[in-house]
Amino acid sequence: MSTQSADQKTGTDQKKRKPLLTIVVGLIFLILVAGGVFLYAGWLGYQEAPKLVEEGVPDIGALEMYDLAPAQETLLGDYGYPEAFTILFYEEEAVDASLQDVRLETWQYYTQGVGFTFINGELTAEDPIDMEDTPVLDPLPYTPEQFSAYMTLDQVLASAGLDTYVEIPLEKEFLEDADLYYGEALTFGMVDGELRYVEALALTTVE
């Protein structure tokens, strides 16, 4: 009789414990899911946040340099390497409607007061640079040959020898999958992981 009563009590306890167990398991599950969501959101946030990266220059083996065109070689002979330069990489439709790569670059010679524009290596314009009292400029640690169309981030970093840089992801409302990068005397932009803009910046000493 007493045994029967004990069994009945145990059965009642089990019945009481079952919903409790479900609640506990449910709570643990919810905590895990919430934690997962939180980490996923953190990861997304991390992806979208500006970052300072100090990871050393990537070792990706031999890099292929851009071959300067004859007009550019001639200019180098006359003026030397530019004191600053900007290169844009993009595509255009040719007369036969095929897509062609375009390398539009400007070379700045501040101390000589002149800038040159090249499209696919051909000299297309020479413009005066009006600057009063050009300050003494640091030698530019980069040359235009170091950068080619649609390089990957690692290729740019290896080519420029950058081990420290700032990465700023841009809002997708501005440009989808685009990031800007800043290194020593250098800024560049990538879209879908491809180099589309690079600018080597002239630096001057602050007095």
Added chain:
Amino acid sequence: MKSKSWFLLLVFGVSLLPLTPVLAEEVPLKTFEDALALAYASHSILLGEVDEEEAARARGGLMAPARGSQADEGKAALGSLIHATKQQRNSLDDKCRGLKAAAKAEDAKCKQQVLNDYCSAQRAKLNRRIGLLHKLRGDQRKLFTRLWHSIKRSGDRIWHAVGPVGRRILRRAGQDALKIAESGGSLSLSVVKQILIRHAVDVGVEELDRLVTRGIDRFLFGQVALARAAGVQNCTEEDLKKAKERLKSEVDIEPEEEEEGENLPVFGIQNELVSGYASVEWENFIHIAAAEGYSPAQPYTRAVMMDMIFNIKGGTFSGSVSGDLHGKEFSHEEWGSFAVSGITGTIKENPQGSGYLLNGTGQLDVQVRMEQTYTDGAGKAYFYEHEDQFSSPIQIEGKIMILNVTWELDMNGRFDDGTKSFSVNTNDLELGTWQP
């Protein structure tokens, strides 16, 4: 309780899914305007430029300065992007205004139509971008989106602590980017350098303007060339699109003919002009000519380099021509150099005789100089000099005669008003074979 848990699980589960739909889209064109947008954004961030409206908020104390909350910093960054986009739009407007006025003065209808379509489309695109960024800045987002971003911001703090080794999340993107650019090293280094375009802001603005100018010039010229190649009179966006499709289909058909071996293969030439004549004319003022065996009284020397590929089967030709010319006659001396780059166009059989006709475009760069010394009646000597340089797109037309392994080329470049700018005439040049 149970149904609520399942509902919550469903909500969280759904939130784990990627928010952007994965679509099999065409690879988008890597446009000039997008590359340019990166340049403008980079300058704005480096120079700490923000949209005026944003700056006004900051002045009014609504926005925390420097190391404020992350939300404020995000708004400042958005302000930079808005500023950059507005600058790009202003530069586009200026360039479009100038080009439209020039096209109107020339009565170049095709150019006007191309410009109208291009300028209004680009302006609309930039305005749309400004609108989206404004909306983002104004935080006029839906509740769930705001909540989601709030969670993400909390996530930032976690990643700030546990992010991969070697990565640190910054709080002031623009300022820190600037420090890195100027110091090149750790942010703790004292900055002793300054970027020149911060020292001379106008110079930086002009550099961006130059990129805009050259990019649009090239686009415009390409579209006009396309219209010419396709024989299109009306140059609206729609007509040009149809012309492109037609040209593309014509090119696509060519390989079938190649298999039949009926026409000539692709030919190319890359050599110095060894027999012929070249000249550069400029404003009817300077006329420098060079020719083999020219009069001894005018001992002109010349070097003309050509680099051409004629894809006769494909109906196209491309290449470049450049030349250095020098002549002296008594007290008169002239120097000139010209380069026609980016030549592209169509080549077709000459309906009035053998050979082929060329029609295309290129970019002409001319540099000329003359010196003249003369003596007046009283025996007094005068020295006169003139120097000029010019760069302009030109129309190119020409004729090519192929005689077995030699060929002759007669090519003339003209400005839009019809005046001749350069000419190259050759004879008995050896024809190189270009392996396609």
